[in-house]
Amino acid sequence: MxxxxxxxxxxxxxxxxxxxxxxxxxxxxxxxxxxxxxxxxxxxxxxxxxxxxxxxxxxxxxxxxxxxxxxxxxxxxxxxxxxxxxxxxxxxxxxxxxxxxxxxxxxxxxxxxxxxxxxxxxxxxxxxxxxxxxxxxxxxxxxxxxxxxxxEDVMFPMLTVEETIMFAARLRLSNKQYSQLQKVERVASVIQQLRLSHVKSSPIGDNLNRGVSGGEKKRVSIGVGMVTDPDMLVLDxxxxxxxxxxxxxxxxxxxxxxxxxxxxxxxxxxxxxxxxxxxxxxxxxxxxxxxxxxxxxxxxxxxxxxxxxxxxxxxxxxxxxxxxxxxxxxxxxxxxxxxxxxxxxxxxxxxxxxxxxxxxxxxxxxxxxxxxxxxxxxxxxxxxxxxxxxxxxxxxTADETPPERINWFYELQTLIYRDILTTVRHLSFASAVGINSISVLLLLGLLFYKIGNEVTSIQNRIGLFFSLTMNSTYGIMSHYLYVYFKSKDIMLSERGSGSYRMSTFYISKLVVYLPIAVLSSWVYFIGIYFMAGLQPGAAKVFTSLMLFTVLLVVTMGVTLMVGSFISTYDLASVVCAMIVTTWVIFGGHLANAGELLAVISWMQYISPAFYAYEGMVATEFNGLKLHCQANNGLCMARGEDVVKLYKLDQFTVGQCAVIVFGMAVAYNVLAYMSLRWKAKPKYLWV
Ligand SMILES: Nc1ncnc2c1ncn2[C@@H]1O[C@H](COP(=O)(O)OP(=O)(O)OP(=O)(O)O)[C@@H](O)[C@H]1O
Ligand SMILES: [Mg+2]
CATH class of the missing domain: 3.40.50.300 (P-loop containing nucleotide triphosphate hydrolases)
Structure with a gap:
């Protein structure tokens, strides 16, 4: 030739x-x-x-x-x-x-x-x-x-070469056809064939964190495709x-x-x-x-x-x-x-x-x-x-039966493990969450330190719950929108090749993100609660903490819903900021909840922050005895009177809890459905 x-x-x-x-x-x-x-x-x-x-x-x-x-x-x-x-x-x-x-x-x-x-x-x-x-x-x-x-190489920068290919094998190779050992062997053979053995423990890396070279990264992308034993490779x-x-x-x-x-x-x-x-x-x-x-x-x-x-x-x-x-x-x-x-x-x-x-x-x-x-x-x-x-x-002779999908629980377990690894190794995210918790604890804890039971403490108490509500919503949205968008491109690419189900993807995100959000928020909530000297009974602490926690879950659902509907991070963060601002405006603190114009008053009823805030304020003030000083023209000796004055008695604490919980479920179901709908590949076939 x-x-x-x-x-x-x-x-x-x-x-x-x-x-x-x-x-x-x-x-x-x-x-x-x-x-x-x-x-x-x-x-x-x-x-x-x-x-x-x-x-x-x-x-x-x-x-x-x-x-x-x-x-x-x-x-x-x-x-x-x-x-x-x-x-x-x-x-x-x-x-x-x-x-x-x-x-x-x-x-x-x-x-x-x-x-x-x-x-x-x-x-x-x-x-x-x-x-x-x-x-x-x-x-x-x-x-x-x-x-x-x-x-474009779409991979998690914080995973190593071996982990990246291994996760592809775990997510796409059926457990019935391949044992765990066979998957490990297959990954090893792909790594060897692609001459990646010397960097198998190196992270993929990105602009901020140095990882493998461009050529090695490309070979990892090929390895991710190869590990499933395809009949055809298409490379752009x-x-x-x-x-x-x-x-x-x-x-x-x-x-x-x-x-x-x-x-x-x-x-x-x-x-x-x-x-x-x-x-x-x-x-x-x-x-x-x-x-x-x-x-x-x-x-x-x-x-x-x-x-x-x-x-x-x-x-x-x-x-x-x-x-x-x-x-x-x-x-x-x-x-x-x-x-x-x-x-x-x-x-x-x-x-x-x-x-x-x-x-x-x-x-x-x-x-x-x-x-x-x-x-x-x-x-x-x-x-x-x-x-x-x-x-x-x-x-x-062509085999037209789709390759067997991997077991749902195994898929979920794998995605959870991958999300834990990527979240824990995502240092900027981990530090942002940590810094937020400590700074909120110190700032609010010192600002509202030992607020006491004087009539003047009414403003502090109300301000404290407003600050907590605001932080739980703004903080969660900004952090999780960012991490979600970081993984969105990878998810779309993996969904394009039919890697996993949307249900496992969504549940894994909740299972990994929620505990981090909840635990980090509990640190400052409980810290501030006791630094401020709010009502100490276990039932009261627990009720307020639960209302606060469910509000976090609602916020997470709304964040994922916005993230799935809107394709760019910039626009999604603006929309999230608008949503939270609306929640806060109609949250019952800035304007008296009973005095709003009829034309806009309905907005407070769609704000989850309103119910969580009303529930927490009512929990704190119910049963609270305030000290009236002599010569003080206005005196409210009972916490219940304060709740009434601010018109935060439209719902009982129980009703508030049920409504916020319902919203948490509804927003998360909506987020799941919109994610499923938007991320469903709409490819043309001839
Ligand atoms: N969805 C679309 N809407 C409008 N124009 C499109 C769309 N997809 C492709 N094009 C146009 O079709 C042409 C071919 O695009 P394509 O990306 O296939 O080119 P290419 O050969 O891959 O180019 P390159 O070497 O620069 O990557 C381009 O002029 C592009 O702008
Ligand atoms: Mg091209």
Whole structure:
């Protein structure tokens, strides 16, 4: 088989004196007048994987085939909405053991095509056909058979490499099929294969905390996908941001894994060097949403040359292909010229592909390999296949039952363990919670220290409960909104690959966050209670503490509900602040609860802070004896009179407790449902 350099050099020899890619192509072709050269190399698989047909049971057919994929989105241009087509009738297929490199200029539609192939496209209109093992994809099955490695590495920065891959194994590998030991062994083998053994105990890290390198992080992302033993790997720009050595290593590893495991991989890479190019069995070139070429890299050079675009000597073929396929914005003439060039290439390839290599998916997408054609120059380029009528045979063996889900309790246990680890290791969060508790304890404890039983203590008592109510709501919202958003991207990505149920995710968040919120709040609540010298009876302390605690649970539910509805942290924190401000305004402290305008008075009844505050104030004042001083014009000797004066007797303490408890349940159910609804992947399937 000829190497890429040889191909490049032979092609350039034959065209010495022609313009280089970067110098423009205007004189090298005649639009639509050049006869099509009889290249039938596209749709060919490289020699090595001709024999590869293991592991995924395709019986010789492609693992994934796609036909005439067209994708459009609604866009606004010049104040008018119209449909913009991003993919124009793209067809192709990928076989087990094969690595397909998806190349094209920026904005060509590479990520869009990858998303369509991986079943991860949302919004817009998708037409065409995608078959997995010759059959229509079953979302639940397909999602778990494809590992999608996104461009951004979405992982918990505080977990180690080994923990990250181990959690993926624990969450996605069924307990019935894999024992704990087998999972550990699998993780170890993935770590070894990805050459991550030396950093397995290092944290992933982020901008603030140094962790593993960019290349290692990318390999961990691949490991997370690999550990579930997928049939196909889809990678979007796995080399972006990496130096050339790390980038080469990633691409080579993907090739090795693809071959050793007999899976199929498709990846986009910006500017692959010739070593990386050699790792691709076939190139899929797209420009402006059109398929420009699909076949081996070697044949690509020949093909482009046959169309009047010879690859100059010593130019990296990948750079050359991208140059030829790019729009040139330097001048209107050059732009027009490049548009015509791309249209020519797209049309040429479409016409060349049509009569001979078109996939007929109605036959199940099967290709029967033909012996090399007489035109085949013996370069190792295979001839294209033809359709076989008995193709459905291999598709029949496909396993369409979704991989078994892991046990609900085991899933919950795993998520709780992961949430505990990430929360405890999240130092800024832990310190924020700790500092908040101690500072509130000291500030309020000293401010209201020994408030006594004078009539003047009425204001202090009321102010104390107001401060406690405010802190429990503002504090909880700001802390937990932040930690929730930190894990939201990971959750969305994991939900996209069907990792776990929303019920376990939600319960795990409550199980881990609530005790931290509750215990840290109890520290200052109880401390302040006794520093201030409020009524000491156990029943009173317990009642106020319970009302305060249930208010925390309501706040947590509302925080998660806002977080699920609103996609950005900035907006969600503004909305949370508005909600808490409303609660506080209508909480019964700032304005007398019985004196509000009818038009807004209803708002106090939807404020959980109102019930918690009213309940706590009533608990404290009921039975309280106040000392009336001589010559004091106004004297309320009984705490009950104070409650009446402030109109905080609209509900009994018991009613307040029941209403706040009901709100806690209702808000959490609503938060769970909205999270479930919003985080449900709404992917388009064809
Ligand atoms: N949902 C969408 N709404 C509007 N335009 C979109 C949408 N998705 C993609 N596009 C547009 O479609 C084109 C192709 O996008 P895509 O992200 O697939 O390009 P790409 O080849 O991956 O580019 P890059 O190399 O820069 O990552 C771009 O012009 C992009 O702006
Ligand atoms: Mg992209």
């Amino acid at each position: 000829l190497g890429l350099q040889n191909m490049a050099s032979s092609s350039s020899d034959s065209s010495s004196g022609s313009s280089s890619a970067s110098q423009g192509f205007s004189s090298t072709y005649e639009f639509m007048e050049q006869p099509l050269s009889p290249i039938d190399s596209f749709n060919q698989r490289s020699e090595h994987n001709k024999t590869l047909d293991k592991g995924v049971g395709t019986g010789g057919g492609p693992l994934l085939s796609w036909e005439n994929l067209t994708y459009s989105v609604k866009v606004r241009e010049k104040k008018k909405m119209h449909m913009r087509t991003i993919l124009h009738g793209i067809s192709g297929e990928i076989y087990p053991g094969e690595v397909v490199g998806l190349l094209g200029p920026s904005g060509a539609g590479k990520t869009t095509l990858l998303n369509v192939l991986a079943g991860r496209i949302e919004g817009g209109v998708l037409n065409g056909k995608v078959l997995f093992r010759g059959k229509k994809r079953v979302p639940g099955v397909f999602r778990r058979k494809v590992a999608y490695v996104e461009q 720009e796995p080399t972006s941001g990496l130096d050339s050595n790390s980038a080469e290593m990633v691409v080579e590893l993907v090739r090795d894994i693809t071959r050793s495991r007999g899976i199929a991989s498709v990846m986009t890479v910006h500017q692959p060097n010739s070593n990386m190019l050699r790792c691709f069995d076939r190139l899929l070139l797209v420009s402006q949403g059109h398929l420009v070429y699909f076949g081996s890299a070697e044949a690509a050079i020949q093909y482009f040359e046959s169309k009047g675009f010879p690859c100059p000597l010593r130019q990296n073929p990948a750079d050359f292909f991208i140059d030829v396929m790019s729009l040139n914005n330097r001048s209107p003439e050059e732009l027009e010229e490049s548009r015509r060039r791309i249209a020519f290439l797209a049309q040429s390839f479409g016409e060349a592909m049509h009569p001979t290599a078109k996939l007929s998916l109605s036959y199940g997408g099967m290709y029967e390999k033909m012996p090399a054609s007489p035109q085949d120059p013996g370069t190792g380029i295979l001839t294209h296949g033809t359709l076989s009528g008995s193709a459905l045979e291999w598709g029949m």
